[in-house]
Amino acid sequence: MTGTARTVGIKDVAREAGVSVGTVSNVINQPDRVSPATRRHVQDVIARLGYVRSESARQLRAGRSRIMALLVLDMGNPFFVDIARGAERTARAAGLGVMVCNSDQDPAGEADYLALFAEQRVRGVLVTPADPTGANLRAFRRHGIPYVLVDRVAGDGTGCSVSVDDVTGGSLAVRHLAAAGHRSFAYVSGPAHLQQVRDRREGALLALAEAGLPATVLQELPAERLDVACGRDAGARLLGLPERPTAVFCANDLLALGVLQSLYAAGVRVPEDMAIVGYDDIEFAAAATVPLTSVRQPALTLGARAAALLLAETGEHADDHRHEHVVLQPELVVRRSTLASAR
16 A cells, blocks of 8 residues: 555544543643553553654744754864854753754855744754855844854844954964964965954964064965865965965864875975964864864854853843853964974
């Protein structure tokens, strides 16, 4: 016999168990109101029939979802995986789940996911925006679903945000390199529309000024994406420069690992010939062929604080909620990729 199997409903359970629909509902939602014997009997029937309650229907009746969404730029980057872990821990402690989605740094993909979140009436959204214009979030705001910016600062006051002080992070990286004696630098950046990329460059220039060095000693090598492949490409361009710098600061660890691969393949010694600093301090940074000095971002804390802000905005005391803009501080983790002095 073929055909689509019929979904078992709460009325089927009540009929099979010989009780009212209300009793079945109480067993599911308020079990203390049902006698132990009746509760066990109804639970046996539920198990036998394979009944699963409709969470979407329950949400429509209750007017609130138990799911928050997290939309990040690149789930291939362990930094965002850690953000997701932090958000999930906080959400689970509050009895909620997290739906994790990947925009792949594509504004059109971001718009599609935001439309899906609106359809599903999620509790709220944690988002690292891919659209530099902010148009996608402005359109999403019409649905009345709260959102929190992650790894971004909300400049318009319409929502909460949790970010890291990337100007300080860029300054930490280049100050460390300058203190080691380096006087020529490269900055392997990422997409120019990303505020983090611009902030890290600003911090690098501040550190040069502190060291009494002109901005011209920093050569910028743009990368289309913040990934290992673009890091390898930047490394190849770095090797082709007429005057190679002795130190490289990369906008994230994936770029730095790609640069390291290119230098290693070309026989360039790290750090003896060229020092490298990454950013994020992902797990792979310490495990690289040459352990990577990196600016650590507290990714778990980023995710956890963002989820906590969203819970506060959608909880029992939402009427008293005031938007917050949390800025966390980075720290430099020094490893072997910068330990030798400049030549």
